[in-house]
Amino acid sequence: MITGTRTGIGRALAEHFLDRGHQVVGCSRRPSAIEHPGYRHHEVDLTDGKGIKAMCRAVRAEHGYLDAVVNNAGVANMNHFMMTPEEVARKIFDVNFFAVLNCCRESAKLLQKSSGSPAILNVSSVAVPWALAGQLVYSASKSAVEQLTRVMSKEVADLGIRVNGIGLPPVHTVLTRTVPREKIDDLIGRQTLKRMCTMSDITGPVEFLISPESSFVTGETLFLGGVH
Numbered sequence: 001m002i003t004g005t006r007t008g009i010g011r012a013l014a015e016h017f018l019d020r021g022h023q024v025v026g027c028s029r030r031p032s033a034i035e036h037p038g039y040r041h042h043e044v045d046l047t048d049g050k051g052i053k054a055m056c057r058a059v060r061a062e063h064g065y066l067d068a069v070v071n072n073a074g075v076a077n078m079n080h081f082m083m084t085p086e087e088v089a090r091k092i093f094d095v096n097f098f099a100v101l102n103c104c105r106e107s108a109k110l111l112q113k114s115s116g117s118p119a120i121l122n123v124s125s126v127a128v129p130w131a132l133a134g135q136l137v138y139s140a141s142k143s144a145v146e147q148l149t150r151v152m153s154k155e156v157a158d159l160g161i162r163v164n165g166i167g168l169p170p171v172h173t174v175l176t177r178t179v180p181r182e183k184i185d186d187l188i189g190r191q192t193l194k195r196m197c198t199m200s201d202i203t204g205p206v207e208f209l210i211s212p213e214s215s216f217v218t219g220e221t222l223f224l225g226g227v228h
């Protein structure tokens with residue numbers, strides 16, 4: 001199950017795993033253009049806890065279990081905190097943090113039924129380690145997700161579930177469309193590997209972290225591009 005599959009990284013991940021022969025459950029508020037016999041799309045607003053429960057009930061009825069959950073859906077608001085109204089800040093936390101928490105809770109029982117090495121993978125950002133100005137609320141929400149990853153990994157270890165994160169540098173998507181080119185270049189200049197991260201840079205590490213190949217890895221957030 002991958003959240004936020006209508007566009008960007010979520011869509012690229014869904015298409016990658018479909019190409020590999022997996023069954024993929026995706027979701028977003030709006031319909032998806034992915035047409036594949038192995039793909040099922042749920043139109044759900046992840047800020048609605050009941051919608052998440054209904055999606056997981058439908059997954060249980062159709063598949064009975066999940067091997068992996070990728071909490072990818074996210075929103076950003078690049079603005080000075082003094083220009084960020086409370087309702088905007090709360091909305092960002094609703095999608096980036098509370099929806100992740102709810103998806104983990106509702107999908108854990110389905111993950112327990114996997115016969116592989118079930119895993120949760122949460123998407124974070126360089127905005128956390130680099131504490132980027134203009135991204136206070138966004139980076140705080142992703143920081144909360146990284147802490148969720150560490151603590152939850154301990155709470156579900158006995159259930160056989162692993163919880164990891166992947167920390168991304170800038171990638172060309174709708175999310176970064178409005179970020180000025182100079183800002184993106186500045187961030188790339190801070191990476192050890194000085195080029196823009198592409199979808200194919202992401203799929204390999206994601207596949208590793210949700211596959212049995214990483215069955216002894218949990219509670220970690222792996223940053224791409226060399227972020228130190």
Ligand SMILES: NC(=O)c1ccc[n+]([C@@H]2O[C@H](COP(=O)([O-])OP(=O)(O)OC[C@H]3O[C@@H](n4cnc5c(N)ncnc54)[C@H](OP(=O)(O)O)[C@@H]3O)[C@@H](O)[C@H]2O)c1
Pocket residue numbers: 003004005006007008009010027028029030031044045046047071072073074075076095123124125126167168169170171172173174175176
């Ligand atoms: N792009 C980057 O440079 C970058 C860097 C670091 C981390 N990230 C992280 O990577 C993840 C994916 O970002 P992206 O760049 O691929 O963004 P994107 O292209 O804007 O995609 C976000 C996806 O999430 C869905 N979504 C948003 N709010 C939702 C909600 N309330 N309920 C259900 N679905 C919702 C959107 O579909 P609908 O609009 O149809 O709901 C869309 O499919 C995010 O967590 C982001 O923070 C991105």
